Amino acid sequence: MAEVATREFVPASQAAVQDTQLRQALRRAGSGFDGTRREAIAEVTPEVWEGWREQARRIKEHTIAHLDYYLAMLEKNVTAAGGRVHFAADAQQANAIVSEIARNAGVRTVTKSKSMVSEELGLNHVLEALGIDVFETDLGEYIIQLAEETPSHLVAPALHKTRGQVAQLFAEKLGVPYSDDIEEMARVARIVLRQKFLDADMGVSGANFLVAETGSLVIITNEGNGRLCTSAPRIHVGLAGMEKVIPSLQDLAVFLRLLPRSATGQRITSYMSMVTGPRRPGDEDGPEEFHLVIVDNGRSRLLQDPALRESLYCIRCGACLNVCPVYQRIGGHAYGWVYPGPIGSIVTPGLVGVAQAKDLPNASTLCGACRDACPVQINIPRMLLHLRHQQAESSDYNQRTASDTDALLARGFASVMSSPWLLKLGRAASRAMAGPLAKDGKIGQSRLPLLSRWTRARDLPIPPARTFRDVWRDELSRGRG
Amino acid sequence: MPERSCSANLAGRFAREIELTQPQPKRASLFVTCIIDQLYPEVGVSVVRTLRRCGVEVDFPASQSCCGQPLYNSGFTQEAKRLAMRTLDVFEDADYVVVPSGSCGAMLRVFYLDLFADNPDMLPKAESLSGRVYEFTEFLAEVVGVEEAGGEESGPAQTVAYHPSCHLLREMEVRDAPLRLLESAPRVELADLPDAEQCCGFGGTFAVKYPHISEEMLADKIESILASGADTVTACDMGCLMHIRGAVSRRNLPVAVKHVAQVLDGARDGESG
Numbered sequence: 001m002a003e004v005a006t007r008e009f010v011p012a013s014q015a016a017v018q019d020t021q022l023r024q025a026l027r028r029a030g031s032g033f034d035g036t037r038r039e040a041i042a043e044v045t046p047e048v049w050e051g052w053r054e055q056a057r058r059i060k061e062h063t064i065a066h067l068d069y070y071l072a073m074l075e076k077n078v079t080a081a082g083g084r085v086h087f088a089a090d091a092q093q094a095n096a097i098v099s100e101i102a103r104n105a106g107v108r109t110v111t112k113s114k115s116m117v118s119e120e121l122g123l124n125h126v127l128e129a130l131g132i133d134v135f136e137t138d139l140g141e142y143i144i145q146l147a148e149e150t151p152s153h154l155v156a157p158a159l160h161k162t163r164g165q166v167a168q169l170f171a172e173k174l175g176v177p178y179s180d181d182i183e184e185m186a187r188v189a190r191i192v193l194r195q196k197f198l199d200a201d202m203g204v205s206g207a208n209f210l211v212a213e214t215g216s217l218v219i220i221t222n223e224g225n226g227r228l229c230t231s232a233p234r235i236h237v238g239l240a241g242m243e244k245v246i247p248s249l250q251d252l253a254v255f256l257r258l259l260p261r262s263a264t265g266q267r268i269t270s271y272m273s274m275v276t277g278p279r280r281p282g283d284e285d286g287p288e289e290f291h292l293v294i295v296d297n298g299r300s301r302l303l304q305d306p307a308l309r310e311s312l313y314c315i316r317c318g319a320c321l322n323v324c325p326v327y328q329r330i331g332g333h334a335y336g337w338v339y340p341g342p343i344g345s346i347v348t349p350g351l352v353g354v355a356q357a358k359d360l361p362n363a364s365t366l367c368g369a370c371r372d373a374c375p376v377q378i379n380i381p382r383m384l385l386h387l388r389h390q391q392a393e394s395s396d397y398n399q400r401t402a403s404d405t406d407a408l409l410a411r412g413f414a415s416v417m418s419s420p421w422l423l424k425l426g427r428a429a430s431r432a433m434a435g436p437l438a439k440d441g442k443i444g445q446s447r448l449p450l451l452s453r454w455t456r457a458r459d460l461p462i463p464p465a466r467t468f469r470d471v472w473r474d475e476l477s478r479g480r481g
Numbered sequence: 482m483p484e485r486s487c488s489a490n491l492a493g494r495f496a497r498e499i500e501l502t503q504p505q506p507k508r509a510s511l512f513v514t515c516i517i518d519q520l521y522p523e524v525g526v527s528v529v530r531t532l533r534r535c536g537v538e539v540d541f542p543a544s545q546s547c548c549g550q551p552l553y554n555s556g557f558t559q560e561a562k563r564l565a566m567r568t569l570d571v572f573e574d575a576d577y578v579v580v581p582s583g584s585c586g587a588m589l590r591v592f593y594l595d596l597f598a599d600n601p602d603m604l605p606k607a608e609s610l611s612g613r614v615y616e617f618t619e620f621l622a623e624v625v626g627v628e629e630a631g632g633e634e635s636g637p638a639q640t641v642a643y644h645p646s647c648h649l650l651r652e653m654e655v656r657d658a659p660l661r662l663l664e665s666a667p668r669v670e671l672a673d674l675p676d677a678e679q680c681c682g683f684g685g686t687f688a689v690k691y692p693h694i695s696e697e698m699l700a701d702k703i704e705s706i707l708a709s710g711a712d713t714v715t716a717c718d719m720g721c722l723m724h725i726r727g728a729v730s731r732r733n734l735p736v737a738v739k740h741v742a743q744v745l746d747g748a749r750d751g752e753s754g
Contacts, residue, residue: 413560460727461521
């Protein structure tokens with residue numbers, strides 16, 4: 001499985017907010033994607049959009065509630081079309097399955113189209129350890145593969161890089177003259193990758209959707225690389241999380257309207273490929289073998305928890321990242337694993353363990369912009385609250401990660417707020433303490449441990465002599481104002 | 482999202498019909514919120530004055546306390562329930578519970594339903610309260626039917642930037658009421674706030690747990706406020722405004738920070754009218 005660095009959230013996000021290049025890249029991409037998304041919604045009208053969202057939501061609710069049924073239907077129909085379905089309980093098993101397919105067929109070169117599950121599995125390193133050359137062919141993925149980094153966004157993996165950084169990278173790694181002209185950089189990548197497409201004996205793709213009734217794998221790209229990966233090599237391996245299945249082609253139509261608009265603001269994607277089994281007799285092209293690896297890797301834990309189940313409705317459009325004020329300040333890498341942003345803050349603790357990723361559910365203001373943007377109406381803030389609740393009060397000690405101090409503070413706060421006497425006492429104490437700290441009627445920068453975290457950048461008011469309830473009792477209760 | 486129960490809408494409609502035959506003042510129980518009670522009593526005064534000026538009978542049940550939101554948002558639901566039960570009791574008989582805050586209002590209207598979802602004894606109480614809770618401007622605009630909030634006719638004109646706070650906007654779904662009231666107020670000019678719906682970065686304990694992120698969000702909000710050309714920034718939540726005011730004060734910016742009630746009441750900055 002991909003390395004988990006979720007424990008480093010605080011230092012990583014502290015470094016990220018200092019990174020001016022990152023900030024510049026995030027600003028451009030975030031407002032760009034979100035702007036076109038809003039335009040695309042305005043074009044179809046918000047009423048129509050809401051109708052689509054509700055349809056999509058119902059499809060996901062139904063499918064996830066009957067996941068075993070639809071996975072069985074999918075397996076039957078993939079097999080009937082001549083493909084093979086493999087179920088992998090975890091990353092290790094999934095990697096072993098793909099390795100064995102590659103080894104059995106004597107594979108030396110693999111081309112890949114974009115797959116977040118593959119990132120989750122850390123598949124590239126596993127294949128490389130077998131002496132296989134692996135090439136990412138999505139331009140963004142290719143860039144981060146060259147840079148030996150991980151994706152920082154669900155849709156735009158190299159979003160954290162500025163144009164100049166990519167030009168520098170190409171000059172260093174590919175030995176081409178420095179050029180930050182986008183056309184020129186794309187031309188260079190095209191020349192390099194074209195040869196890899198011809199050389200590859202195995203293509204690995206992700207899956208945006210799996211259609212149960214036809215046994216089809218559906219991928220959506222803007223570069224056409226997915227089509228080359230799935231049709232040119234003699235073996236095609238599709239990787240998908242088990243939540244990717246939908247019942248029918250009719251359902252697919254709903255998501256084909258929602259996904260491109262939510263992801264990039266496009267009305268329709270440039271390439272939509274449906275793969276149903278390997279090459280059939282009489283076909284001019286297509287792979288000789290088609291394998292579909294369906295990955296659990298912690299997803300059944302999310303499925304079992306009614307409060308977190310809806311995180312499996314996610315179609316990985318990235319809209320929640322583009323509107324998230326936190327993601328927009330810190331970028332994807334700070335989250336410490338493959339899935340960043342609001343949805344990552346739910347999925348990551350679910351897949352790697354709550355105790356490993358305790359900052360993620362807390363690093364949110366619960367502003368709710370993600371829920372409004374989500375094309376399947378996933379209530380992300382409510383799940384963040386649920387995860388916080390587990391941290392504070394779970395009966396499972398491994399999940400209860402809130403500190404004793406936090407628990408004590410919570411109990412103390414509730415007691416003070418429940419007792420007028422304690423509240424008065426607390427107020428008198430805080431006024432007494434505020435006195436020496438105050439200057440010009442406010443508390444400025446302080447070195448006291450907790451206080452300093454507020455006063456680094458903001459002044460704090462001092463409690464005035466009278467509370468509102470004092471004013472009410474003395475003046476307002478009698479008069480009419 | 483639980484929808485607001487229809488009993489509230491029906492109550493509102495019946496109330497309006499009754500009004501046609503015999504005008505009766507609305508009776509509002511003020512849930513003042515801890516932050517106004519403890520730190521900004523002058524805002525509470527402006528709330529009461531504005532409500533009364535609009536013909537509302539205001540009552541302040543003194544046994545009220547915190548709604549429990551800080552605890553709920555930190556995951557401590559058991560402690561939050563202690564305070565929530567108290568709040569449910571205090572407002573059991575109120576016609577309308579008026580809250581000058583979108584976030585405390587959301588706690589009462591939306592999150593109590595989640596908090597007591599598994600408790601058949603308390604859930605009906607939470608549902609009943611949920612239908613009677615209104616944010617201050619929402620109450621004036623939607624229940625009382627105020628079109629012009631009035632206010633001081635004299636005094637200097639203000640250019641006001643309105644920051645729609647997140648829970649007000651996305652949990653209570655109050656979007657237009659504050660803007661309509663502000664627009665109608667004499668000597669108030671609304672400024673266009675860029676990226677208005679972006680969170681200011683307060684988020685309760687978030688502001689001290691992750692100050693480095695919170696401060697970045699706040700800095701952008703301040704930049705927007707300055708870009709709007711407004712001399713006053715306003716919102717319906719003192720939490721967000723305490724956060725914004727903290728930076729305005731630190732940087733000595735020439736911007737007044739006021740709750741919407743203070744703008745409608747014609748109060749000067751930091752004055753109890």
